[in-house]
Amino acid sequence: MPHQCTSCGRTFPDGSKEMLSGCPDCGGNKFQFRPKGFSEDDGPSPSEPEAQPPESETQSSSQSSSQGSSPQPTSRQSPDEVNDTATAPDSDTGPTAAEDAPRSASEPADSKRTDPRSSKTERVSERTDEDAAQASARSDVVSPDELDQASRDVDEDPTREPADAEASDADRPDIGDLREELNEQFESIRIVSPGKYELNLMELYDRQEYIISLQEDGRYVIEMPDAWGISEE
Amino acid sequence: MGLLTNLRDSISRVTDGLFAADDPKRIGIYGPPNAGKTTLANRIARDWTGDAVGPESHIPHETRRARRKENVEIERNGRTVTIDIVDTPGVTTKVDYKEFLxxxxxxxxxxxxxxxxxxxxxxxxxxxxEDVDGVIYVLDATNDPFTQVNTMLIGIIESQDLPALILANKTDLPEADVQQIANAFPQHETIPLSALEGDNMDEVYTKIAEYFG
Known part of the structure; x- marks a missing residue:
């Protein structure tokens, strides 16, 4: 199955619409692409696919050096072979790659390349004329070190956001002014306090919908003209 | 038969257009709070249907929902004008509960x-x-008519090309100044009246028939 939920491992066929609104079983919204022939018993490995996309070309050098010490990636595939096939498309390593393909994440390209009957074979081979950095970025598996690094980067973001929020707190008068301005521009009824209202008559006149009732919490219930149209049809 | 039916239909359309008997105009009674809109609506409804439209009160915002009295037939000079009267809540830019305390x-x-x-x-x-074919704009003649609400509403009514009749109400009060209202909106005819006492209602009905018939 081409897609697999990284949380619960449920698989979906290619083009499945089920997964578009999250995994129906666990609600997960991260999926891993698993081409046909991918070893099923590998099971889902939640951390891996998450880290794979952010992996950049600039990381590839450190990545290839650390791959040897990474037990998880090596158990899943043979990085050396993948690199070889990527950098030397015309070499005789094709069949070797094909043998390893079922366990390789870069299987589709490899299998096409090694399929002599496929009309796309040559074109695919030509296109794999990419440098080592690109090849490893595309096909290699991230090392645990980089995973840590990536997760630290992600963790840092929330800490930065509160700092921004504090900065905006300092500018509170400006926000108040802005809110005031927006109120003037968009509000038809401003609730000054419970029982005190200011009305923008032009806005009330201009708006299509018909305000039915005000709520104490500042919300109001409106009837939309569009809804009338739909019900009439 | 079809030809005859069509002919009859077109004749009735023409007569409808002439007398507007089957298509009552919906006339909104607008104005600021406490101008006497409901008193006027009740006066008109009682005079021509025997019913009232809604409760009157000296407390502002007694009318908080638009109330309609349909098929009010007003006879003027041998002609009948049928209108639907819509008594609306007083229009204002600020509502504060403290004024009710x-x-x-x-x-x-x-x-x-x-x-x-x-x-x-x-x-x-x-x-x-959305729903008004003409406006009776009621003003309290004892108050200054140069307000944002009055200017804005009259402006909207004019921009809609709605026929509008301006009434200077409460002429029974000594401080009423009809001329001040006529000066404020010189582009419109101003009719003085006391809806409470029924003063000058004849002229009001004549003008209603003239404007909205």
């Missing part, structure tokens, strides 16, 4: 009245946009 009202009731009045203004503005 002076009228022996509990705070909770005053707040609720305030909220309902606000909804009523929104409703009145909605009616003005």
């Amino acid at each position: 002076d009228h022996d009202m509990e705070k909770e009731d005053a707040v609720r009245r305030s909220r309902e009045a606000t909804e009523g203004v929104a409703e009145a503005m909605h009616w003005l946009r």
Whole structure:
């Protein structure tokens, strides 16, 4: 199955619409692409696919050096072979790659390349004329070190956001002014306090919908003209 | 037969257009709070149908929902004009519950009245946009008519090309100044009246028939 939920491992066929609104079983919204022939018993490995996309070309050098010490990636595939096939498309390593393909994440390209009957074979081979950095970025598996690094980067973001929020707190008068301005521009009824209202008559006149009732919490219930149209049809 | 039916239909369309008997105009009674809109609506409805439209009160925002009295037939000079009267809540830009506290009202009731009045203004503005064929604009002749609300509403009515009749109400009060209202809106005819006492209602009905018939 081409897609697999990284949380619960449920698989979906290619083009499945089920997964578009999250995994129906666990609600997960991260999926891993698993081409046909991918070893099923590998099971889902939640951390891996998450880290794979952010992996950049600039990381590839450190990545290839650390791959040897990474037990998880090596158990899943043979990085050396993948690199070889990527950098030397015309070499005789094709069949070797094909043998390893079922366990390789870069299987589709490899299998096409090694399929002599496929009309796309040559074109695919030509296109794999990419440098080592690109090849490893595309096909290699991230090392645990980089995973840590990536997760630290992600963790840092929330800490930065509160700092921004504090900065905006300092500018509170400006926000108040802005809110005031927006109120003037968009509000038809401003609730000054419970029982005190200011009305923008032009806005009330201009708006299509018909305000039915005000709520104490500042919300109001409106009837939309569009809804009338739909019900009439 | 089909030809005859078509002919009859077109004749009845022409006569309808002439007398507007089958298609009553919907006339909105607009104005600021406490101008006497409901008193006028009740006066018109009682004079021609025997019914009232709604309760009158000296407390502002007594009318908080638009009320309609349909098929009010007004006879003038041998002609009948049928209108639907829509009595609307007083239009204002500010509603404060504190103004009701002076009228022996509990705070909770005053707040609720305030909220309902606000909804009523929104409703009145909605009616003005969607559902009114003409406007009777009622002003309290004892108050200065140069207000933002009056200017804005008259402007909207003019921009809609709605026929509008301006009434200077409360002429029974000594401080009433009809001329001040006529000066404020010189582009419109101003009719003085006391809806409470029924003074000058004849002229009002004549003008209603003239403007909205």
